[in-house]
Amino acid sequence: MGKSISLDIAALILLIILLLSCISRKMPSDLSNRIFLIIILCAIASTVFDIIAVALDNVHSDQVSLLYTVNAGYLFTHFLSAPMHLIFVISLTDTWHKLRKNHVMQFMLILPLFVMWVAFVANASNQLVFSVESGYTRGPLFGMMYVATVLYIFFDILYIIRYRKLFNFAKILTISAVIPIGMAAMLVQLLIPTALVEMFAGAISLLIISIGIQRPEDYIDSFTLLMKYSAYANDMKRTFYNEKHVKIIMLNIGNFRTIQSMIGFDSATQVLKDVADKIREVNKKQHGYADLYYLDNGRFRMVFYDKNINNAESVADVLNQELKEKRSFYGLDINLTPFIVLASCPEEITDFKMLMTFGADFHEKNHYTGQIMKAGELYDKNQLTIQNNIDMIIDRALEEGSFQVYYQPIYSISHGKFVSAEALIRLFDPQYGFISPEFLITAAERSGAIHRIGEFVFEQVCRFIASDEFRRLGLDYIEVNLSVAQCMNSDLPETLLAIMKEYNVPSDRINLEITETAAAYAQNVLTENLERLTEAGISFSLDDYGTGYSNMKRVIQMPLKIVKLDKSFVDENNNPKMWIFLENTVRMIKDMNMEIVVEGVETQEMLDAFSRLQCDFIQGYFFSKPIPRKDFVAFIAQANSAS
Numbered sequence: 001m002g003k004s005i006s007l008d009i010a011a012l013i014l015l016i017i018l019l020l021s022c023i024s025r026k027m028p029s030d031l032s033n034r035i036f037l038i039i040i041l042c043a044i045a046s047t048v049f050d051i052i053a054v055a056l057d058n059v060h061s062d063q064v065s066l067l068y069t070v071n072a073g074y075l076f077t078h079f080l081s082a083p084m085h086l087i088f089v090i091s092l093t094d095t096w097h098k099l100r101k102n103h104v105m106q107f108m109l110i111l112p113l114f115v116m117w118v119a120f121v122a123n124a125s126n127q128l129v130f131s132v133e134s135g136y137t138r139g140p141l142f143g144m145m146y147v148a149t150v151l152y153i154f155f156d157i158l159y160i161i162r163y164r165k166l167f168n169f170a171k172i173l174t175i176s177a178v179i180p181i182g183m184a185a186m187l188v189q190l191l192i193p194t195a196l197v198e199m200f201a202g203a204i205s206l207l208i209i210s211i212g213i214q215r216p217e218d219y220i221d222s223f224t225l226l227m228k229y230s231a232y233a234n235d236m237k238r239t240f241y242n243e244k245h246v247k248i249i250m251l252n253i254g255n256f257r258t259i260q261s262m263i264g265f266d267s268a269t270q271v272l273k274d275v276a277d278k279i280r281e282v283n284k285k286q287h288g289y290a291d292l293y294y295l296d297n298g299r300f301r302m303v304f305y306d307k308n309i310n311n312a313e314s315v316a317d318v319l320n321q322e323l324k325e326k327r328s329f330y331g332l333d334i335n336l337t338p339f340i341v342l343a344s345c346p347e348e349i350t351d352f353k354m355l356m357t358f359g360a361d362f363h364e365k366n367h368y369t370g371q372i373m374k375a376g377e378l379y380d381k382n383q384l385t386i387q388n389n390i391d392m393i394i395d396r397a398l399e400e401g402s403f404q405v406y407y408q409p410i411y412s413i414s415h416g417k418f419v420s421a422e423a424l425i426r427l428f429d430p431q432y433g434f435i436s437p438e439f440l441i442t443a444a445e446r447s448g449a450i451h452r453i454g455e456f457v458f459e460q461v462c463r464f465i466a467s468d469e470f471r472r473l474g475l476d477y478i479e480v481n482l483s484v485a486q487c488m489n490s491d492l493p494e495t496l497l498a499i500m501k502e503y504n505v506p507s508d509r510i511n512l513e514i515t516e517t518a519a520a521y522a523q524n525v526l527t528e529n530l531e532r533l534t535e536a537g538i539s540f541s542l543d544d545y546g547t548g549y550s551n552m553k554r555v556i557q558m559p560l561k562i563v564k565l566d567k568s569f570v571d572e573n574n575n576p577k578m579w580i581f582l583e584n585t586v587r588m589i590k591d592m593n594m595e596i597v598v599e600g601v602e603t604q605e606m607l608d609a610f611s612r613l614q615c616d617f618i619q620g621y622f623f624s625k626p627i628p629r630k631d632f633v634a635f636i637a638q639a640n641s642a643s
Contacts, residue, residue: 003054003194011203012047015040018203018210030291032091039084040206042077047199049074054196057136067132068124075130076120079145081202082152083113085178089156092175092213093163094238097306109155112148119144138193146190153179166238174212178205223269224276226294232301233356235291239303239345240352246345247312248355249290249302249319250375251279252363254337256298263332271327271334275300278322288315299359316340316372324370339363343375353388386432390443393429398452403427405460406626407478409636410597411618413611417640420511422479422619423461424626425453445485454486458496461510462503464629473636479511479541487514488525493532507537511562515543527558534559541597556592562617563589567600570610570620586613 019040022033053070061067086109090099099105119141123129128141160167160175167175185201219231227235239246253259253275260268272294279300283290288311290302302319304312323338341362349355362378386393397403407421427435444450461478464470486492500510512533514526530540541562565585572578589596598610601620610618624635 003058003196005051005054005196007196007200008047008051008054011199012044012051014200014203014207015044015047018206019044022210032088035084035088035091036206036209039081039088042080042084043199043202043206046074046077046081047203049077050196050199053136060135064132067136071130071132071136072120072123075145076116078198078202079116079149081182082149083109086152086156086159089159089175093159093166093242094235094244095163095242097244098242112151116145116148146186149186153183166241171213174208177208181205181208221294224272224294226276226279226292226300228293229295232293232295232303233352235303236355237352240355243346244305245309245347247304247309248343248345249304249312249316250339250341250343250359250362251275251300251302251319251323252339252341252359253298253300254339254363254368255335259334259336263334271336272298274327275323275336279319282315282319282322286311286315286318288312290315295359301359312342313372316342320370320372337363337368339366339368339373341373341375341378348374348376351388354385357387386435387439387443389432390435390439391447391449393427393432393435394440394444394447394449394453397427397429398449398456402429403453403456404628405457405464406628407632408619408626409624409632409639410479411623413616413618418623418636419476420479420617421475421632421636422481422513422626423457424481425457426626441483445483448485450483450485451489454483455495455499457481459499459503462499462505465505465509466503469633473633474640475636477509477511477539479513481513481515481543484515487529490525490529492529493536496533496538497536508539511539511541513541513543513564530559560594562595562597564597564599564619565615567620570598570600570602570606583613586615590614 019037022037022040049070053067053074056063056067056070090096119129123139127133128139129145130139130142131137156179157176160172164172181201182198182205185198188195189198219227221228256268256271259271263271275298276292276294279292279302282288283292283302288302288304289308290304290311293301293303295301302312302315304315320338320340323336327334327336339362343349343355343358345355349358358375358378362373366373366378404426406424406426408424409418410420410422411417412419425437425440427440429435441450444453458480461480465478482492489495496510496512499505500507514530534540539561540559541564542558542560543564544566545563565582569578569582586596595616597617597619598606598615599619601607601610601618601622603622606620607618607622623639627635
């Protein structure tokens with residue numbers, strides 16, 4: 001009874017479908033995908049050779065030369081699957097630069113392949129590997145192929161373990177699945193030569209890799225056909241982990257959101273496609289050989305490796321000139337504002353988190369000049385390091401109790417003394433020093449830590465109000481800021497009222513500040529929270545009035561006691577038009593029986609001007625910056641005593 005080729009035919013059909021799928025899905029032309037295609041072609045060749053060899057053997061063909069050729073072709077191409085899988089794993093880790101420096105590893109990887117090549121060449125004369133003269137039979141050195149294959153599998157396992165941090169768990173399982181499947185099939189066919197399972201097992205293994213790893217939809221942006229954010233993140237993590245030197249052209253279209261709001265989503269997508277085409281064109285014409293990515297919101301990246309690093313500057317110059325040209329879309333002339341930054345890694349940007357943090361918003365923090373910028377000239381490394389580690393800094397501060405509450409005095413013009421203060425959170429980290437409240441609050445809102453920080457501040461304020469020293473100061477109340485996230489929390493009233501009850505703090509001693517930004521969010525939740533706290537006797541201030549979210553209907557509808565004019569009004573009080581606006585704004589607010597606090601007052605001239613305008617309260621560095629509780633108590637005691 002001859003051998004059955006049914007599994008080989010099934011394997012061949014599966015492999016051809018897999019090859020066509022990879023081609024039709026337009027896999028990225030990076031090294032790992034090219035190697036994967038070579039593996040598929042080798043598997044197809046091996047399967048075809050095996051089918052022909054078995055068919056000839058089953059009919060007892062006497063064509064010795066043909067039998068020898070197809071069996072040799074099958075054995076060698078089949079053996080290649082083991083070293084090719086190892087090469088594929090190495091390409092996924094992108095560690096070729098390390099391998100080139102490790103001559104011992106190179107020798108260990110090449111030796112089994114070289115030995116088998118010599119054995120196959122010599123077999124034509126000595127037939128020590130296999131023979132076909134009296135039918136296909138295995139020679140005494142046939143087992144060498146299995147030994148060499150096992151060696152490559154061993155190297156595979158070592159490499160996956162060594163660079164496991166570069167893969168998530170699912171990818172490790174996918175890559176590793178090839179090993180037990182291949183080992184099991186090899187063992188079956190070794191023990192039962194008539195069971196032709198190896199080709200089918202290999203095809204199943206490649207299918208698993210295709211499904212689990214070689215998925216273009218995971219890496220290719222469907223609009224621009226450039227690699228997407230996830231691919232960029234994975235590649236950059238791998239680059240920093242492997243300590244590779246790269247140059248990156250960071251392109252952020254500064255006015256993309258404006259363009260999108262003007263022409264709509266579909267038309268803005270055409271703009272992105274046009275930019276992507278231009279990037280591809282420049283990369284090709286300038287021989288940049290860069291990897292191309294589209295992240296999101298008008299952000300593109302070009303990454304230059306190895307010998308192509310020196311191409312980055314010329315490509316950036318040409319790209320900058322091309323993108324500054326006016327474009328016409330659907331009858332509209334559009335000018336892009338392409339912010340382009342050249343970044344050398346790890347010389348200027350030292351780690352992955354710093355890269356992603358810096359690249360997110362450099363176009364918002366710098367004026368557009370039309371010139372190529374250098375990453376090292378645009379940022380304070382210490383501040384960027386703080387941004388990268390802000391979540392860890394916040395967690396450590398909460399655990400160790402490093403947060404402090406500072407107080408900034410608020411002066412009453414009518415009483416001629418200080419009657420209240422604003423409580424402000426401050427953090428001095430033992431490693432990074434003073435942490436900007438801007439970084440702190442933004443990061444805390446993003447991570448959810450703002451709720452714990454808010455409770456800490458409110459509890460500290462209530463503890464202060466309940467103290468004897470506060471009673472001796474004769475202050476009316478303390479203002480406490482509520483963040484956007486806190487305002488959106490439906491449990492806010494219960495949390496605050498429970499803390500006040502614990503310290504026996506009267507409701508008229510607390511004034512809660514909400515920003516106009518917060519007032520623009522979640523109106524239903526916000527309104528309900530304000531109503532419940534107002535019913536409990538707590539008053540409210542609207543902070544930062546005039547910063548761009550102003551809506552008089554919102555001011556009218558909310559139960560506000562105080563409106564705080566933003567510092568921007570103070571900074572432009574010499575502008576006649578601004579002064580007319582201020583006079584009418586103050587009159588309107590006071591006609592609605594609300595009081596006015598002016599923030600950011602720094603000079604006697606400003607104080608006198610806003611006093612004449614009949615504002616109620618003044619807050620600013622003219623009197624005092626925010627200071628710790630002990631210093632605040634001493635300041636108020638001395639200042640109010642003198643007044």
